[in-house]
Amino acid sequence: MSESKRLRIAIQKSGRLSKESQQLLKSCGVKFNVNEQRLIAHADNMPIDLLRVRDDDIPGLVMDGVVDLGIIGENVLEEEQIERQLANKPAECTKLRELDFGSCRLSLAVPNEFKYQDANSLEGLRIATSYPNLLRRFMQEKGINYSDCMLKGSVEVAPRAGLSDGICDLVSTGATLEANGLYETEVIYRSKACIIQSSKTQSTEKQALINKILSRINGVIRARESKYILLHAPIETLDQIVALLPGAENPTVLPLNDDTNRVAIHAVSTEDLFWDTMEELTALGASSILVMPIEKMMG
Ligand SMILES: Nc1ncnc2c1ncn2[C@@H]1O[C@H](COP(=O)(O)OP(=O)(O)OP(=O)(O)O)[C@@H](O)[C@H]1O
Ligand SMILES: O=P(O)(O)OC[C@H]1O[C@H](OP(=O)(O)OP(=O)(O)O)[C@H](O)[C@@H]1O
Ligand SMILES: [Mg+2]
Incomplete structure (x- = not known):
């Protein structure tokens, strides 16, 4: 079998992980259309092929180096690893990171x-x-x-x-x-679901593409876990209000037109802002509170 120049990623064909695996790759800028009848989906804008298979087959495909990356439940990965160790078959692969679905x-x-x-x-x-x-x-x-x-x-x-x-x-x-x-x-x-990489040595181009995909996945997941928060706050309760915003260490504080007692706060919060916190913010005099999703994040 000749070595493919295109990066091969195995994902679950249909089941608990399939929609979110496809969505994650699309959010990373990989453009592809899935034909339900077909095993392979070719990306239009990057040298990437998606292999759509039963989830049980994914760890073995990665461990045997047939595909370069796989998205799989850690449970199936661990089960296959023990199975292969007992059978003295190759059981090596690298877990690049846990994902935020399939819990x-x-x-x-x-x-x-x-x-x-x-x-x-x-x-x-x-x-x-x-x-x-x-x-x-x-x-x-x-x-x-x-x-x-x-x-x-x-x-x-x-x-x-x-x-x-x-x-x-x-x-x-x-x-x-x-x-x-x-x-x-x-x-x-x-x-949880995770993304794994085959242990075989990759060409410089393929490894660069893997690094790019991984860095985009990190950005997509960070963005999904974060919120952009805008609100107006009285200067006298500013410190208390900032302390309530989860994970927002250095918010931007801006003056408001014609109002010297209040400021606008812009902050990126690393957690969801729950209704309880919103109510506490209001009790401290905050108003016009907006919590917005973030689409992409880098750097
Ligand atoms: N109820 C659940 N909630 C969240 N994640 C789940 C749930 N059930 C299973 N998973 C995760 O999704 C993976 C795939 O589950 P699914 O039920 O689709 O597998 P399957 O029936 O073995 O599919 P396949 O046809 O691909 O073999 C599981 O191995 C697990 O990691
Ligand atoms: O605790 P719950 O939220 O009820 O989820 C558990 C169920 O989910 C999974 O099956 P799935 O629904 O994916 O179908 P499957 O049995 O066809 O794999 C798993 O095998 C359980 O049967
Ligand atoms: Mg299965």
Whole structure:
């Protein structure tokens, strides 16, 4: 197979990570259109190809150097890493950074009627999961014997279907567990989406493009986490007002026309400004408070 000159990025074809992975790359200025029937989407304005695959395949594609970058849940990455280490296959890749989506946890859960005290309550039981390696690591650390029942999907119905006593599955809101008469007993792994790079040596051009994409991702995520805040404040409560603005260390303070008692404050806040803080600001005499999203950030 000849080495492609274009940077290959693997993303999930359809599922929890696919929309946000595409959106992130678009926000970084990568222009592409996805045809649902096609595995590959070529970017129009940069030498980048997107490979749209099942999420389980992404870590292996990166570790084998078939693609250069991948966007994947840390849970799937860790599971594949353990699997490959056991099989003596290449398991190396570099996690470039965590992303700001795909937040979930891998947890143990049991039927509502099950009397759970601690992890020892699972001794000798059968647990259904799609993550046998992460489950084994946890159970070995606790010294608990169990048997597993490997299911790629619909794990949450296993106890009711008589296939297992408990489950080890992904949880976010907990709605799926509740709908299936289960409750969460132990969190065994916390996960977010992340971007990974293959360990193979890249050409100077490709590495420069990877660095550019990563720096843009950093800018996009920083911008999404930040807000631009404008407000009018009485000079006498200025210090208290600035202290309330989360993460805004050096705001711009400007005079107001025909008003010597009040000033305008412009600040970039690194956190969302919550309603409670807005109410406290108003109580200190702030007015005309505007909180605006930031589209891009650099430097
Ligand atoms: N409820 C959730 N909330 C947030 N993130 C989640 C949730 N469930 C899963 N994830 C994250 O998204 C990833 C993909 O989940 P999804 O359910 O789409 O996978 P899948 O069914 O295995 O998809 P595929 O068809 O690609 O194999 C998970 O590995 C996890 O990192
Ligand atoms: O705690 P909750 O917010 O209910 O989320 C948890 C559910 O989300 C995921 O499945 P998904 O909905 O992605 O569908 P899938 O089972 O087809 O992968 C996961 O496998 C759980 O079933
Ligand atoms: Mg999958």
